[in-house]
Amino acid sequence: MWGGRFAEGPSAIMREINASIPFDKALWRQDIAASKVHVTMLAAQGIVSQADAEAILGGLDTIAGEYEADGVPEDWDLEDIHMTTESRLAELIGPAAGRLHTARSRNDQVATDFRLWVRDAIDQTLAGLDALQRALLDQAETHAGSIMPGFTHLQTAQPVTLGHHLMAYFEMISRDVSRFRDARARMNHSPLGSAALAGTGFPIDREMTARALGFDAPTKNSLDAVSDRDFALDYLQAAAQCSLHLSRLAEEFVIWASQPFGFVRMADSLSTGSSIMPQKKNPDAAELVRGHAGRIVGCLTSLMVTMKGLPLAYSKDMQDDKPPVFEAANLLGLSIAAMTGMVADSTFKVDRMRQAAELGYATATDLADWLVTQADIPFREAHHITGAAVKLAESRGVALDELSIEDLKAIDERIDERVYKALSVEASVAARASYGGTAPEEVRKRVAEAKSAMGAGA
Numbered sequence: 086m087w088g089g090r091f092a093e094g095p096s097a098i099m100r101e102i103n104a105s106i107p108f109d110k111a112l113w114r115q116d117i118a119a120s121k122v123h124v125t126m127l128a129a130q131g132i133v134s135q136a137d138a139e140a141i142l143g144g145l146d147t148i149a150g151e152y153e154a155d156g157v158p159e160d161w162d163l164e165d166i167h168m169t170t171e172s173r174l175a176e177l178i179g180p181a182a183g184r185l186h187t188a189r190s191r192n193d194q195v196a197t198d199f200r201l202w203v204r205d206a207i208d209q210t211l212a213g214l215d216a217l218q219r220a221l222l223d224q225a226e227t228h229a230g231s232i233m234p235g236f237t238h239l240q241t242a243q244p245v246t247l248g249h250h251l252m253a254y255f256e257m258i259s260r261d262v263s264r265f266r267d268a269r270a271r272m273n274h275s276p277l278g279s280a281a282l283a284g285t286g287f288p289i290d291r292e293m294t295a296r297a298l299g300f301d302a303p304t305k306n307s308l309d310a311v312s313d314r315d316f317a318l319d320y321l322q323a324a325a326q327c328s329l330h331l332s333r334l335a336e337e338f339v340i341w342a343s344q345p346f347g348f349v350r351m352a353d354s355l356s357t358g359s360s361i362m363p364q365k366k367n368p369d370a371a372e373l374v375r376g377h378a379g380r381i382v383g384c385l386t387s388l389m390v391t392m393k394g395l396p397l398a399y400s401k402d403m404q405d406d407k408p409p410v411f412e413a414a415n416l417l418g419l420s421i422a423a424m425t426g427m428v429a430d431s432t433f434k435v436d437r438m439r440q441a442a443e444l445g446y447a448t449a450t451d452l453a454d455w456l457v458t459q460a461d462i463p464f465r466e467a468h469h470i471t472g473a474a475v476k477l478a479e480s481r482g483v484a485l486d487e488l489s490i491e492d493l494k495a496i497d498e499r500i501d502e503r504v505y506k507a508l509s510v511e512a513s514v515a516a517r518a519s520y521g522g523t524a525p526e527e528v529r530k531r532v533a534e535a536k537s538a539m540g541a542g543a
């Protein structure tokens with residue numbers, strides 16, 4: 086049964102299981118940048134000669150050009166991006182290449198490269214979220230007064246405005262932005278110079294390399310520095326949380342775009358047709374954002390389980406840290422871009438949403454509130470009276486404001502003509518002007534605040 090694999094011989098299996106170059110080649114830019122900083126520091130400290138350092142820097146630039154033009158070669162014997170680059174450097178400049186790895190190990194090297202990569206990923210994520218937030222703000226401003234049903238249990242509850250609904254997602258994304266910024270601030274320390282695990286006897290300058298790579302400071306404990314992957318987990322946790330928000334928003338679009346709802350017409354560019362049913366326009370992008378959230382959460386789980394129970398310091402299990410992070414970053418970037426397009430390019434059917442808001446006795450709470458404020462009835466009693474009115478309207482198949490004043494008075498004589506004003510969906514949303522409420526003027530205030538907080542161009 087295992088013959089096929091064994092026939093290749095144990096060394097072939099080792100070669101294959103050991104090789105991370107198929108995926109860690111994605112770190113090449115960070116690897117070269119960190120090597121350049123490292124060798125510059127070695128020369129400044131007199132650990133390598135200026136001439137060797139210049140040869141190494143020139144060689145690294147040449148290699149960067151080659152990778153840029155032709156991609157990174159995948160030779161499993163060279164295991165990973167670090168050895169691949171170092172071996173090419175030796176081909177290009179000869180024995181001086183061997184001086185680059187002075188006072189360094191692949192353990193602090195990979196920890197540094199990967200931090201830089203995750204930091205870049207966070208910056209890209211933040212740029213994507215900024216665009217999504219601006220799209221949400223624009224639609225929320227346009228639809229600050231567009232009335233739709235608000236739901237609890239996906240049952241019509243009270244009328245709300247679409248602007249208010251979209252601003253709820255703006256709030257979620259704002260928290261995501263803050264989580265990514267926190268993760269960035271927490272991770273921004275340089276492991277470079279921690280060497281294999283114990284530090285080094287060479288007179289290196291870790292402040293210098295940290296600063297040159299844009300880190301705030303060097304890490305404080307070499308054992309921790311080479312074996313810590315919290316920065317990747319912080320990123321994945323923020324990504325997982327963000328993907329849940331995107332998935333919920335995507336689900337709203339799936340529901341809104343369905344024919345029985347008909348609240349939105351999604352852009353053709355983010356939908357697909359059916360190969361058999363000509364009338365279909367499917368919300369595939371939204372469904373895939375929903376699906377991707379499951380995979381992103383899986384990436385987080387994967388790395389958490391990888392790290393669980395690893396003793397200090399580096400263990401090779403940690404090489405498996407990269408695929409889930411790369412995958413999550415790719416899926417999250419796509420999901421953010423898809424949702425930005427969906428929010429920006431969808432056409433909301435405001436008449437249809439308004440009609441839907443009138444179904445389901447969405448203003449029943451307004452009747453109860455009216456009884457409290459205008460007739461001084463305790464809320465519990467008002468709730469009861471309103472229940473009777475809804476029951477009557479339901480049995481007649483009419484809306485609450487279609488009941489005659491005689492019918493309403495028969496239920497409770499304290500009701501008078503003025504009540505009709507309270508029963509329209511417009512009056513209902515306008516009344517909810519408490520801070521953070523759905524009233525159009527309130528939504529406009531929140532949008533304006535958010536726009537100015539996001540700065541010029543918002």
Ligand code: ARG
Binds near residue numbers: 105
């Ligand atoms: N490719 C390795 C990784 O990503 C680099 C570190 C190797 N270190 C070692 N001690 N074998 O984890």
